[in-house]
Amino acid sequence: MSRTRIHMSGVVVCQDNEDTIEAVLASLAPHCQEIVVVDGGSRDGTLERALRCPLTRLYERPFPGSIADQKNFAFAQCQGDWIFVLDTDEVLAPVSPAAVHRLTRLPIVNWLSLPRYWVVPHQGGLGYLSEKPFYKDRQLRIFRNEPCFRYDGSKSAIHHEVHERRGMGFAITKPHIYHFDLLLRSRAEREAKVARYRALDPEGERLHRMYLYEDWDTPILPLPAPPPVLLHELAAAHQA
Amino acid sequence: METLPSCSVVVTTCVDSPGLRANLAQVGPQARAIGADVCLIFNCAENAIPAVVRAELGALVDVLLFEPEPGKSNALNTAIARMQGEVIAFTDDDAIPGTGWLRALLQPFAEDAKVVGVGGPVLPQFDGDGPPTWYRRILARKPSTFLGPKHFMGNDPVDYTYPTGDKIDGVPLGANCAWRREALLRHPYPPTLGPNRATGLRGGEDTFVAIQIMAEGGRVVHQPSARVCHPVEAGRISREYVLNGHRIQATEYVRIMQHLGRPMPDLARLERYGNILERQRKRNVFLGEDRAFRRDTKLAFVKQLIVELKSLPAESGAPALERVS
Numbered sequence: 001m002s003r004t005r006i007h008m009s010g011v012v013v014c015q016d017n018e019d020t021i022e023a024v025l026a027s028l029a030p031h032c033q034e035i036v037v038v039d040g041g042s043r044d045g046t047l048e049r050a051l052r053c054p055l056t057r058l059y060e061r062p063f064p065g066s067i068a069d070q071k072n073f074a075f076a077q078c079q080g081d082w083i084f085v086l087d088t089d090e091v092l093a094p095v096s097p098a099a100v101h102r103l104t105r106l107p108i109v110n111w112l113s114l115p116r117y118w119v120v121p122h123q124g125g126l127g128y129l130s131e132k133p134f135y136k137d138r139q140l141r142i143f144r145n146e147p148c149f150r151y152d153g154s155k156s157a158i159h160h161e162v163h164e165r166r167g168m169g170f171a172i173t174k175p176h177i178y179h180f181d182l183l184l185r186s187r188a189e190r191e192a193k194v195a196r197y198r199a200l201d202p203e204g205e206r207l208h209r210m211y212l213y214e215d216w217d218t219p220i221l222p223l224p225a226p227p228p229v230l231l232h233e234l235a236a237a238h239q240a
Numbered sequence: 241m242e243t244l245p246s247c248s249v250v251v252t253t254c255v256d257s258p259g260l261r262a263n264l265a266q267v268g269p270q271a272r273a274i275g276a277d278v279c280l281i282f283n284c285a286e287n288a289i290p291a292v293v294r295a296e297l298g299a300l301v302d303v304l305l306f307e308p309e310p311g312k313s314n315a316l317n318t319a320i321a322r323m324q325g326e327v328i329a330f331t332d333d334d335a336i337p338g339t340g341w342l343r344a345l346l347q348p349f350a351e352d353a354k355v356v357g358v359g360g361p362v363l364p365q366f367d368g369d370g371p372p373t374w375y376r377r378i379l380a381r382k383p384s385t386f387l388g389p390k391h392f393m394g395n396d397p398v399d400y401t402y403p404t405g406d407k408i409d410g411v412p413l414g415a416n417c418a419w420r421r422e423a424l425l426r427h428p429y430p431p432t433l434g435p436n437r438a439t440g441l442r443g444g445e446d447t448f449v450a451i452q453i454m455a456e457g458g459r460v461v462h463q464p465s466a467r468v469c470h471p472v473e474a475g476r477i478s479r480e481y482v483l484n485g486h487r488i489q490a491t492e493y494v495r496i497m498q499h500l501g502r503p504m505p506d507l508a509r510l511e512r513y514g515n516i517l518e519r520q521r522k523r524n525v526f527l528g529e530d531r532a533f534r535r536d537t538k539l540a541f542v543k544q545l546i547v548e549l550k551s552l553p554a555e556s557g558a559p560a561l562e563r564v565s
Contacts, residue, residue, distance in 0.1 A: 005377070005380055005381055006380040047339065047465075048465070051395045051464060051465060052395070053395070054394055054395050054396070056395055057361075057363060058338075058363075058467060059363060059365065059469060060338050060339055060467075060469075072369075075369075075370060076366045076367065076368060076369060076370030076371075077363075077364075077365065077366060077370065078370065078376075079376045079379050079380040080376075080380065081373070081376075081377075145370070145373075145376070146373075147369035147370075150369060
């Protein structure tokens with residue numbers, strides 16, 4: 001197996017995500033030449049399923065208590081010139097990687113931000129929360145593999161941002177990220193999650209409350225493009 | 241579920257270190273879970289290690305040995321002679337085995353009696369912000385995931401194929417492999433290869449033994465779920481260290497080929513290639529820093545290869561080793 005130069009490294013940090021990890025890696029794989037997966041100590045089948053993706057390079061590192069720290073460790077293992085990071089409750093819309101790669105080949109471009117759908121059950125199918133702060137909820141997920149693009153976890157134990165957006169970048173319109181955390185958890189589970197987040201980071205109250213989307217009166221629209229199969233499965237499980 | 245073969249894990253080291261302790265903290269429980277024993281062998285005289293350290297480390301392993309003759313190969317051979325496991329598993333003293341490493345490494349032996357060896361991925365692990373761009377680019381072009389011979393064959397279990405011709409890639413690394421003991425007794429580690437403070441070499445002994453065992457026709461399996469991470473010290477991420485590594489690899493390459501009785505590369509052709517690289521080095525002053533360094537690594541390898549080949553006697557080596565089909 002010979003290797004060509006690695007342009008884009010994918011990054012996924014996981015722990016006990018056996019239901020979703022394969023779909024997450026599969027959606028990321030077309031854009032990357034390697035995917036660094038850092039597991040925080042899974043006790044389910046996450047490790048085996050992560051290895052089913054041929055691009056996976058799997059590291060085990062006990063969760064240090066800060067997701068920013070864990071992700072920075074993952075970034076340090078990346079061999080590519082660019083990094084594309086996804087969470088385990090997100091999948092990418094299936095689009096050709098060519099558009100992203102064209103931009104990342106430009107020497108002046110240093111980062112790209114992607115729009116994100118907060119996916120919710122809607123009229124027996126799937127919809128997304130269509131107004132601010134839920135949409136477009138731009139996420140800086142593609143950036144050069146340089147020390148300035150590392151997460152700063154010092155401000156919040158939960159929500160983390162990169163130190164600085166150095167240089168020029170673009171807010172691109174695709175691929176969309178489907179954020180399906182709201183499909184995975186019931187209202188009661190999300191309330192417990194918000195309470196936990198509130199204790200860890202009292203100043204991030206507004207961001208925490210986004211998980212209780214029912215309180216926001218945000219219009220829900222049907223997803224414009226057919227969502228990945230995983231989301232249908234999760235919606236069915238949610239309804240059940 | 242198949243019964244796993246009896247196993248002894250051998251860890252070779254020169255000094256006590258936090259990395260060694262972390263390694264034993266992973267290896268010990270995994271070995272105990274399947275009834276394997278762990279041997280730690282110091283490549284130094286017993287009195288070079290303080291009694292307190294000897295006592296502490298002795299409590300972490302089943303057998304604590306000392307091999308005063310310098311050279312990792314000597315230490316490995318001593319440990320193999322002493323340990324009685326049907327299979328001997330090896331890992332580096334500073335490597336961190338992943339969950340289920342030992343069980344995964346032994347699984348192919350249990351499934352097929354013809355399996356004589358198993359190797360797994362050795363993943364480099366960096367601290368801080370990770371390595372600089374030039375290092376990443378060198379690493380990203382290696383088929384190995386690591387700066388060494390190609391050993392990583394993907395995330396599916398496959399058989400290693402016997403390396404033919406002048407390539408010696410595609411063999412398990414000594415940091416993560418297991419062999420049947422009887423095969424290791426037939427093919428001991430050569431003292432002229434392997435990490436040794438006296439010779440300055442950094443490896444090669446694992447590749448040589450792997451090729452010799454593979455030449456006998458036994459199955460050698462790549463087991464992707466038997467992973468170890470190998471922390472890369474900051475001191476190793478320097479251009480001089482990497483260049484020196486390429487020089488040393490050239491020396492190891494010649495010694496391995498010599499031991500195997502394989503034909504050496506054509507000296508005249510190598511000299512022509514070396515001259516081309518040298519001319520490029522002088523002319524392409526505007527070449528990007530990364531590309532220039534990659535060319536320098538090739539040049540370092542070729543130059544050392546030429547030096548080694550010139551130092552060989554005219555007719556050297558045993559008859560060429562043919563693989564038994």
